[in-house]
Amino acid sequence: MGTHGVPSPRNSHPQSSGAGDEFLVVHNGIITNYEVLKETLVRHGFTFESETDTEVIPKLAKFVFDRAHDGEGTVTFSQVVIEVMRQLEGAYALIFKSPHYPNELIACTRGSTLILGVKELSGDTDKPLFHDVKALTANGKPKELFFSSDLCAIVEHTKNYLAIEDNEVVHIKDGSVSILKFDYHNEKPASVQRALSFLEMEVEQIKKGNYDHFMQKEIHEQPNSLTTTMRGRLKDNGVVLGGLKDHMKTIRHSRRIIFIGCGTSYHAALASRPFLEELCGIPVTMELASDLLDREGPIYREDTAVFVSQSGETADTLLALEYALKNGALCVGITNTVGSTLARKTHCGIHINAGCEIGVASTKAYTSQIVVMAMMALAIGSDRLSTQARRESIIAGLSDLPNKVREVLKRDGEMKDLAESLIDTQSLLVFGRGYNYATALEGALKVKEVALMHSEGMLAGEMKHGPLALVDETLPIIVIATRDTCFSKQQSVIQQLHARKGRLIVMCSEGDAPSVCTGDSCRVIEVPQVADCLQPVINIIPCRYSKSYHLTVLRGYDVDQPRNLAKSVTTQ
Incomplete structure (x- = not known):
């Protein structure tokens, strides 16, 4: 989705460094200092054709490459990209190609989701699989690699994936893959050992089936998605949330609980506020992530900050998470995406298990978020005798909720x-x-x-x-x-x-x-x-x-x- 310029061929990706396409870049994110970089590049003779912030990236790569060769030196593809990263400000996931480096491709990220999918990889996925790997082959068979900003996009190709972390540079060359960690303070990047994860998702989840639209399908999936959200968590008139178990004492002794989200996720938290206050006996406040960041609202070590995001990759929510972590709060994530940035960076959390959502407008994730927060309230307040009857009534209601949803859908x-x-x-x-x-x-x-x-x-x-x-x-x-x-x-x-x-x-x-x-x-x-x-x-x-x-x-x-x-x- 473009952030600069109207949708048009000249603003589409990949963006080029100019005549000869010496460097090509695909970009997801936003470059906040692109105007300063553009002015510098224009002074060095570069001309710009698009309205995008992305165009400065391939031109900057060419500038770095040309400057290195003017000194009669040589520079590797990864060195070019790392130098470009040093100059960029903002959030981005990037993929680079260049005829100067045939059979090579580089991907990197900072503050934006980047997934590497690996097809037909054999071996034990519990072991580090990427550490100066010489060839991604097994039994002599070539492998396929996929880059995406969304796990749902790779499921029909592979279930083996790696979530690329901030400031990591993935270098693919002649079928081999290596991962480097870029550090502003060190000239030489460090080699990184990483293990693959397995995606628990089926291809059928990203198909429409007998429905005309994904939104229609996802609305009708709600009885099943709610059942999956609650499965294994409602037990003996109580709630078991394994993801919060080790931090429950801290949450119960919080000075306040702050729920932070954007759009539909914020609304789900807002719908849950009354019974969170009722059952937990703790002050509960709501924050739109962007507004919290604009105000730099106070967050303290005694607070519990709960971040709600379907994708786990919402930019404002992740920036608010960094802000809360810096201020020492216990950070809890509620997301629908295992392995997302939100899931990785929070201290603990709950996966809503609603299944993959394809339609832009969130449907089943919203209702599952409300149910998860209801279970969270029940778990936090489970030590209060004064609300026992109320809790038992809500648990009974949760058990029958999927049937009630089916009635409405009829x-x-x-x-x-x-x-x-x-x-x-x-x-x-x-x-x-x-x-x-x-x-x-x-x-x-x-x-x-x-x-x-x-x-x-x-x-x-x-x-x-x-x-x-x-x-x-x-x-x-x-x-x-x-x-x-x-x-x-x-x-x-x-x-x-x-x-x-x-x-x-x-x-x-x-x-x-x-x-x-x-x-x-x-x-x-x-x-x-x-x-x-x-x-x-x-x-x-x-x-x-x-x-x-x-x-x-x-x-x-x-x-x-x-x-x-x-x-x-x-x-x-």
Whole structure:
């Protein structure tokens, strides 16, 4: 996904050093000092054709190469790349090719995900396999190597992979592979020993199967993904989270728990905040990663910082992680990707086990994140007798949650009918409260993401402080009013909107339609009732299926790849 310049052939990759294509570069990330580098290169006679920050990289490589040869010296490909890395600032994963170094390729990374896949590698993967390797062959058979920023991209080719770490340089030459560790303070890079990992994923997970779109498939996979998320973790009216076991005492004695994320992951944490506070008895705060970094908000050694990211590679979240580590907080990761940067750099964590998500708009990962945080709250608060009955009730609700999700998914026709009534709409408001404030935010976000329609999720308690002025008979307004402690307040909101002739769509618990909607002008969506803290898992499904998926298809847009968006936001 480009960060500089409009999508066009001249801005596409690979970017070239100029005539003769002496150096070619493919880049994922952002170079923050590219303007300074560009000015320097222009003074040395280089001309630029694209609008990208990437173009400075191959031109800088040529500048380094030419300067070395002007002195009648020789320079290796890896030396050229390492010198380029010394000059670059920002986050990047790079791949270099050059006719000056035939049968060679170099890849390197700093602050951006880079995966090396190795096909048909034999031997014991518990042993270091990359240490001045002379040839990647076994039984005389040639091997294939794959570079990617996403594990899902290599699964149909191989399950053996290596996550390249920051400042590592992978040098492929004549079928051999070596890995060097670049250090700013040392002229000579060190050789690195690394072991391959095995990817626990099947090819079927990245295929659509009988579905029209990945988003549709992933919505319908939620009963199974939730079951997998909970498997082996719910035991004897309790919760076992092996990833947190050794750090549970520290978490329970934290001064506060800070949840940090971006976009959908932030919404999942926000949906979990009320019961985390209730069951843990510890102050819980929420932070958008980018805002935390901008403010340099205080984080202390007595804090537990929980980082939530589906991919485990979200740039702002990882920068916030570095900030929290520097300040001495215990750092916990919640991610869907084993071996991700987030999983490697946090002190401990929980894998949500939702399975691979291909569609850009997160679906099953969001609901699994909420369930994981519910289990986390149950585990942290398991030593409090005052909440024992409440915990047992939630655990029973978790066990039955996949069945309740199946019930909602059976109402596909009703959801499509609702989407048809919104097809010509230009704007949409969603009001939620309590547990479902996050549902309102996430539902509105999905409409923006895939249906490309303006939509705002709002706290119902703030309705009179401005949003009420927007209400008329043409503006669709969704009010989430399922049974919880905020139900009576939501009934009042519905009455006020109805009195102002609002075009109401009310989501309520089964059997509550008469008590939430008294006029013919109100449309009702009934959903199964579950434990109040788990209700966001149920309520988000109609929001996604009717407002997002069906509405996007009816409007003729790409559901799986919305414009201008990427699955993993690996740049700031």
